[in-house]
Amino acid sequence: MQTLLARHSCRQFTETPLTQQEVDSLLHAAMQAPSAGNEQPWHFYVCTSAEVRHQLRQASPYAGPAEAAPCAIVVCVDKTKIKYQGNEVQDCAAASQNILLAAYDMGLGAVWLGITPEADRVERVNRILSLPETMTAFSIIAVGHPRVPQTTAPAQSRFDASRVHVVA
Amino acid sequence: MQTLLARHSCRQFTETPLTQQEVDSLLHAAMQAPSAGNEQPWHFYVCTSAEVRHQLRQASPYAGPAEAAPCAIVVCVDKTKIKYQGNEVQDCAAASQNILLAAYDMGLGAVWLGITPEADRVERVNRILSLPETMTAFSIIAVGHPRVPQTTAPAQSRFDASRVHVVA
Numbered sequence: 001m002q003t004l005l006a007r008h009s010c011r012q013f014t015e016t017p018l019t020q021q022e023v024d025s026l027l028h029a030a031m032q033a034p035s036a037g038n039e040q041p042w043h044f045y046v047c048t049s050a051e052v053r054h055q056l057r058q059a060s061p062y063a064g065p066a067e068a069a070p071c072a073i074v075v076c077v078d079k080t081k082i083k084y085q086g087n088e089v090q091d092c093a094a095a096s097q098n099i100l101l102a103a104y105d106m107g108l109g110a111v112w113l114g115i116t117p118e119a120d121r122v123e124r125v126n127r128i129l130s131l132p133e134t135m136t137a138f139s140i141i142a143v144g145h146p147r148v149p150q151t152t153a154p155a156q157s158r159f160d161a162s163r164v165h166v167v168a
Numbered sequence: 169m170q171t172l173l174a175r176h177s178c179r180q181f182t183e184t185p186l187t188q189q190e191v192d193s194l195l196h197a198a199m200q201a202p203s204a205g206n207e208q209p210w211h212f213y214v215c216t217s218a219e220v221r222h223q224l225r226q227a228s229p230y231a232g233p234a235e236a237a238p239c240a241i242v243v244c245v246d247k248t249k250i251k252y253q254g255n256e257v258q259d260c261a262a263a264s265q266n267i268l269l270a271a272y273d274m275g276l277g278a279v280w281l282g283i284t285p286e287a288d289r290v291e292r293v294n295r296i297l298s299l300p301e302t303m304t305a306f307s308i309i310a311v312g313h314p315r316v317p318q319t320t321a322p323a324q325s326r327f328d329a330s331r332v333h334v335v336a
Contacts, residue, residue: 001273003171004197004266029172031326033265036282040326047335078331086285090307093261097201098172101269105169114204117254129335139258158199158208163246167215167297 003105008155010109013144017048017070022106026073026143029102033094036087042095042138045074045129052128056140059124063113065142073099073141074115074125080134089116092138099141109146115139171273176323178233178277181312185216185238190274194241194311197270201262204255210263210306213242213297220296224308227292231281233310241267241309242283242293248302257284260306267309277314283307 018026027044035041047053048071056074057067066072075096077088096112103110115121115137125137186194195212203209215221216239224242225235234240243264245256264280271278283289283305293305 001193001197001270004270004273005200007200009202025169027332028325028327029169031328031331032173032175032323034177034268034280040328043331043333045333045335049335052335084282087282089257090261090264090282090284093258094265096258097262097265100202102169102172105172112202114252114255114258116258155200157196159196160199160208163199163211164195165211165213167213167217167220 002152003101005154006152007101007104009111010146010150011065011068011111012147013069013109014147015070016145018144022108023071025106026099026102029098030095033091033098035091035094036084039081039083039087039091041077041081041088041091043076043078043135045076047072047074055128056125059128060113060115060118060121063140065111066113066140069142069144071143073143074129075138075141076131076135077138078135096139096141103143104150107150108143109150110141110143113140113142170320171269173322174320175269175272177279178314178318179236179279180315181237181277182315183238184313186312190276191239193274194267194270197266198263201259201266203259203262204252207249207251207259209245209249209256209259211244211246211303213244215240215242223296224293227296228281228283228286228289231308233279234281234308237310237312239311241311242297243306243309244299244303245306246303264307264309271311272318275318276311277318278309278311281308281310
């Protein structure tokens with residue numbers, strides 16, 4: 001619960017690379033996300049190449065952290081795995097959120113860079129990664145060691161009672 | 169991390185209602201989710217009414233847990249809050265995932281019942297809740313005390329190394 005309340009986006013990182021174990025933990029958390037009919041339509045491109053991350057940063061006006069972080073995980077949809085058309089976006093969003101939470105929990109920093117549903121961004125990332133026809137980019141999660149140590153205090157609360165409706 | 173790995177869907181519940189504090193904690197976690205440009209396009213309908221939950225179960229062939237659980241939280245999109253068209257689905261998916269994780273972390277059980285993108289399900293839930301024109305149903309999270317106590321052991325791993333591509 002502390003992680004759910006304290007997690008926040010991190011956009012500035014040290015140059016320390018992630019360990020293999022850290023990457024594995026992030027991907028285990030990602031793949032444990034729920035999906036429609038358990039379709040698990042996801043693939044993960046773990047980009048540590050400076051050249052590829054430099055290209056990824058140009059995929060969107062907000063993708064700077066893909067280069068600033070030592071690791072950019074591109075969450076992709078494998079279209080051949082879709083059983084319930086249209087649900088793959090929600091599935092990959094849940095997997096993306098799990099990566100963010102796992103990163104925070106491990107003392108890493110991370111930020112979700114939106115790719116889908118912007119067609120031009122999707123096309124650019126698909127081309128940068130030379131994705132096969134069956135695969136399409138969903139999001140980029142930039143992750144690394146935060147340049148400014150993260151606090152474990154709850155992030156500024158976004159709770160808004162006006163968004164709650166009781167049907168008793 | 170333990171919560172991320174151990175969380176799993178729960179579809180059978182005791183009759184014990186949630187406390188106000190439990191509901192509040194779930195909603196705090198939900199609203200702490202990231203969203204595109206921090207647009208926070210969500211509203212939450214907390215349905216404890218047996219009659220309303222009985223109607224909600226008929227909204228989809230898979231919505232039985234909405235009646236079985238003492239509480240069904242309907243996550244909705246407030247269309248007036250959308251700043252980045254098309255991203256509201258991802259935002260509400262992240263909020264839904266946070267509710268599932270918070271529930272598990274609190275010893276509760278929960279399951280995500282898909283509504284969007286199925287137009288007929290969306291229309292039924294919108295009608296059941298008499299949502300205003302500006303609001304549309306996204307998902308139902310059924311939540312309660314699990315009939316069978318949850319284990320804290322990791323759920324069966326869905327990790328699949330063939331979904332990982334290293335770009336070094």
